[in-house]
Amino acid sequence: MKYMNFPNLISFSRILVAPVFYFFFISEDPHLMSIACWVFIFAALTDIIDGWSARRLGIVTRYGEFLDPLADKILTLLALIAFVQYDIIPVWMVTIIFIRDLFSTGLRIVALIRHSPIETSRSAKAKTTIEMLFISYILLLIYVKLNFAEIPPITMERLIHSNITYMLALVVTLMALYSQAGYVIRYQSLIKKSKKC
Numbered sequence: 001m002k003y004m005n006f007p008n009l010i011s012f013s014r015i016l017v018a019p020v021f022y023f024f025f026i027s028e029d030p031h032l033m034s035i036a037c038w039v040f041i042f043a044a045l046t047d048i049i050d051g052w053s054a055r056r057l058g059i060v061t062r063y064g065e066f067l068d069p070l071a072d073k074i075l076t077l078l079a080l081i082a083f084v085q086y087d088i089i090p091v092w093m094v095t096i097i098f099i100r101d102l103f104s105t106g107l108r109i110v111a112l113i114r115h116s117p118i119e120t121s122r123s124a125k126a127k128t129t130i131e132m133l134f135i136s137y138i139l140l141l142i143y144v145k146l147n148f149a150e151i152p153p154i155t156m157e158r159l160i161h162s163n164i165t166y167m168l169a170l171v172v173t174l175m176a177l178y179s180q181a182g183y184v185i186r187y188q189s190l191i192k193k194s195k196k197c
Helices: 006-025 030-057 062-085 091-113 122-147 153-160 163-186 188-196
Strands: none
Touching: 006 030, 006 062, 030 062, 030 122, 062 091, 062 122, 091 163, 122 153, 122 163, 153 163
16 A cells, blocks of 8 residues: 555554554463563554654655554553553543543544644653553563562552552643643644534
């Protein structure tokens, strides 16, 4: 397909990998959960590769600018939903992030239809980076719990379900709201036009 250049293939691979990560992680099988931890971390690292390669090769496209953040949202949302299932973070935080991501994706679709693509803001990029770092941090704690018998599991459980985890998740949620506010302010005219459709 003409849209599937190298950077876009990497972005698309994150979408394919996301459900694999999710089902491995919620399987409650220690071996599959351990694999899932590294699957996510590797997938998160590809976010750096696709952006860099697109700029390096001079093949930044509108399709890629839409696909890249969409892949990030699918990957991170599935991870956060899994965390809710394990009672690591509260559902209200993930609900806010989900609504925010749904809104921004809808806005991007409208912008593409109107041939005026939306540029990812710095705050949105920061939100995604912090989100992926937070998820990777939790996954590393879970990996240690599953694979290092010399460390008491209860110690890792306390870290995973600690106030630190809650505060980090809160920071991610606030970043989601902040970046969303930026989009609303910046693209007011586009939002008004979309309401008329």
